[in-house]
Amino acid sequence: MDCINATLEELDNDEFKKxxxxVRDAAFLDGQEPIGKALLQNKDRMDTADVILQTYPDNVDQIMVNVLGKVxxxxxQKQYQNKVQSKDAAASVPEVDFVNKHxxxxxxxxxxxxxxxxxLTEEGIMNNEDYSNVRAEKNNQGKIRELFILLDNRGNRAKRVFYKGLEENESCLIEDLNEQS
Structure with a gap:
């Protein structure tokens, strides 16, 4: 929450209105429900941060990064990404460690x-453009290589969802890699 507040405080009034x-634009949010205009009307930066956090508890960091870029x-945007990544790095998560190690x-x-x-798209990690860019690669190695660039930029939550996808679709590969460790 402090990171969101601090970031919003850096915006001038015109940027904050944008x-x-x-955040209310459904097309921009790519599958996420937009925040109703009434919920943000006459809200200051702190109240806006509260509304964003309550509306997008699982995707707040990705929403912030996307909207800051759009503004x-x-x-x-880069500063916020760095804060999120350093926060993610501080917490060791077995699924993330597995993805990084292998x-x-x-x-x-x-x-x-x-x-x-x-x-990854359903969970809001990727948008349609990301999906198309990864799919455009000629072979599976190229697709996964491109996907790792995206995962590294999106942080631990993205890697946890990727691991979940591996569990659902590549369980034998996970077992094999765990046995080799």
Whole structure:
């Protein structure tokens, strides 16, 4: 919450109004339910942060990064991403550790890519453009390599969802990699 508040405080009044408009834009949110105009009307930065956190508890960081980019504040977007990544790095998560440890093997051996991409899209990790970019790669290794670039930028939650996709679609591969460890 403090990270969201601090970031919103960095926006000037015009940027803050744009920020609120984009958070209400269903097309921009790519599958997420937009926040109703009434919920943000006459809200200050702290109240807006509360509304965003309550509306998008699982995707708040991704929403913040997307909207900051859309507002044109690439500096704040990068700063926010760095804060999220350092926060993610502080908490060791077994699924994330597995994905990081076996990155090279996963790039070489994941064969059932599309259902994993579908899950990442359903969970709000990827948008349609990300999905298309990954699918455009010629082979599975290229797709997973491109996907790892995205996962590294999206943090631990993205890697946990990726791991869930592996469990559902590549359980034998997970067993094999765990046995090799």
């Amino acid at each position: 920020f609120q408009r984009f 044109g504040r690439k500096d704040l 990155k090279r093997s996963l790039i070489q051996r994941v064969s059932n890519v599309e259902p994993i991409l579908d899950l």
